[in-house]
Amino acid sequence: MTIHSLRGFRDILPPDSGVFYAIESAAREVFKLYGYREIRIPTLEARELFVKSTGDTTDIVQKEMYAFTDQGGREIAARPEGTPGVVRAYIENNLSQNGGNGKYFYMGGMFRAERPQAGRYREFEQIGAECIGAHGAFADAESISMLMEMLKKAGLSGCMAEINSLGCATCRAAYRAGLLGFLKTNPAALCEVCRTRMEKNPLRALDCKLDGPRLALEAPAIKLCPSCQLHFSRVQELLSALNAPFKVNKSLVRGLDYYTRTIFEVKTGASGGSQDALAGGGRYDELVKSMGGPDAPAVGWAMGVDRVALLLKGLIPESDAAQVFVVCAGSGSPAVVPIEKSGEEPYWEGRLGKIQQDGGNTPEASSRAFALLGELRAAGIRTDFSDFNLSLKSQLRSADKSGAYLALILGDEEIKNSVYALKFLKEKKDQRNVPAAEIIPAIKAALPVK
Ligand code: HAM
Numbered sequence: 001m002t003i004h005s006l007r008g009f010r011d012i013l014p015p016d017s018g019v020f021y022a023i024e025s026a027a028r029e030v031f032k033l034y035g036y037r038e039i040r041i042p043t044l045e046a047r048e049l050f051v052k053s054t055g056d057t058t059d060i061v062q063k064e065m066y067a068f069t070d071q072g073g074r075e076i077a078a079r080p081e082g083t084p085g086v087v088r089a090y091i092e093n094n095l096s097q098n099g100g101n102g103k104y105f106y107m108g109g110m111f112r113a114e115r116p117q118a119g120r121y122r123e124f125e126q127i128g129a130e131c132i133g134a135h136g137a138f139a140d141a142e143s144i145s146m147l148m149e150m151l152k153k154a155g156l157s158g159c160m161a162e163i164n165s166l167g168c169a170t171c172r173a174a175y176r177a178g179l180l181g182f183l184k185t186n187p188a189a190l191c192e193v194c195r196t197r198m199e200k201n202p203l204r205a206l207d208c209k210l211d212g213p214r215l216a217l218e219a220p221a222i223k224l225c226p227s228c229q230l231h232f233s234r235v236q237e238l239l240s241a242l243n244a245p246f247k248v249n250k251s252l253v254r255g256l257d258y259y260t261r262t263i264f265e266v267k268t269g270a271s272g273g274s275q276d277a278l279a280g281g282g283r284y285d286e287l288v289k290s291m292g293g294p295d296a297p298a299v300g301w302a303m304g305v306d307r308v309a310l311l312l313k314g315l316i317p318e319s320d321a322a323q324v325f326v327v328c329a330g331s332g333s334p335a336v337v338p339i340e341k342s343g344e345e346p347y348w349e350g351r352l353g354k355i356q357q358d359g360g361n362t363p364e365a366s367s368r369a370f371a372l373l374g375e376l377r378a379a380g381i382r383t384d385f386s387d388f389n390l391s392l393k394s395q396l397r398s399a400d401k402s403g404a405y406l407a408l409i410l411g412d413e414e415i416k417n418s419v420y421a422l423k424f425l426k427e428k429k430d431q432r433n434v435p436a437a438e439i440i441p442a443i444k445a446a447l448p449v450k
Pocket residue numbers: 080081082083112114119120121122123124125126128129130255256277278279280281282283284299300301302303304305306307
């Protein structure tokens with residue numbers, strides 16, 4: 001009986017894992033340009049952290065948290081999102097004392113017991129950014145444009161940020177009554193969960209996975225106070241100044257409780273519903289204080305790496321496959337024993353099965369090939385091989401499967417003449433001889449730029 005992975009949990013295998021790596025690398029480069037530094041927060045936190053920050057009326061906390069009681073009787077949850085942990089760390093480590101804005105990024109697995117489907121998993125990876133301590137619209141615009149820059153850098157074109165404002169506590173108090181009135185006019189249009197939570201938090205009905213999209217279109221829009229209106233207009237001006245692609249979506253809501261003022265989601269041209277959001281975020285001016293910290297307004301977002309990777313699959317060059325696959329045509333090896341059978345070619349039988357004898361080769365060739373692996377790697381060339389004891393045909397088959405761009409072939413003859421054969425495995429498929437002394441510059445010149 002074999003044991004399978006859990007529903008909604010999956011293995012990310014090569015070459016898909018290479019796409020994740022490429023997204024993470026692009027993100028790290030962009031974060032560095034914007035002054036964001038990495039924060040690594042625990043996967044497990046006190047359950048209460050999410051109840052108090054993500055919100056006890058949210059789907060995430062009510063239905064989706066992986067929560068359990070540990071051996072010491074403590075209520076624990078696997079993080080469903082990163083923001084609460086970053087805020088806890090900010091407060092616990094007195095990071096406000098560092099002065100200026102605290103700009104932090106994180107990467108890692110998040111856990112939500114949602115109904116699994118394409119692009120929606122129970123463990124998924126987020127890359128997130130939080131800027132804590134910044135009041136002005138500059139921070140919102142910088143945060144959103146950094147996200148757009150990152151998606152572009154990762155290789156995704158045509159992304160659009162949809163933005164809206166949820167206003168401050170004052171705007172929302174006025175809005176709450178109007179929204180509740182609207183929801184009460186037709187309670188039959190609400191799911192059971194929304195009917196029970198609407199008094200406590202009517203906004204949640206608008207991001208309900210069942211009726212949210214329809215209700216968000218029909219519900220009255222929030223009326224912003226002059227200060228929030230000014231902030232929202234300024235965010236738009238600044239985004240335009242940065243040429244960040246955005247549009248205002250008055251019916252955009254978010255599924256977490258802590259947002260104030262600007263909220264946003266990023267989608268591709270093709271996508272529509274909130275499930276297709278590649279990233280989402282917004283301002284959370286009250287959260288740090290409400291969690292016992294200083295009065296530190298903040299803005300941030302998280303990107304769903306699995307969703308971005310799904311779109312990039314096959315579109316970006318593999319950045320972790322070998323570039324060169326070394327093949328040894330002279331596979332003389334003491335590890336295998338030649339066997340003679342009447343009427344048959346001599347073959348060697350070893351640990352790896354039958355190996356056709358290449359004839360007349362010596363262990364020198366495979367030792368040279370083995371040393372060459374080290375030389376190429378020292379020159380920064382991603383290099384691989386299969387097993388120099390195998391036949392030329394089998395090694396070339398592995399070279400093809402590896403995704404490498406070039407095969408470097410050497411045998412006794414090549415070593416004797418100090419000339420290696422360079423075989424193009426991709427488009428051209430031709431082969432040429434290169435003097436051994438020039439092999440590294442020749443490989444570098446032959447490889448595509450990325
Ligand atoms: P969120 O909208 O819940 O926001 O999640 C952000 C992104 O994570 C989504 O846009 C989506 O791409 C991805 N995501 C969410 N759930 C799943 C899932 N089940 N499977 C795959 N991908 C998923 C937050 O988490 C906030 N912490 C963002 C934030 C940071 N706001 C302020 N700072």
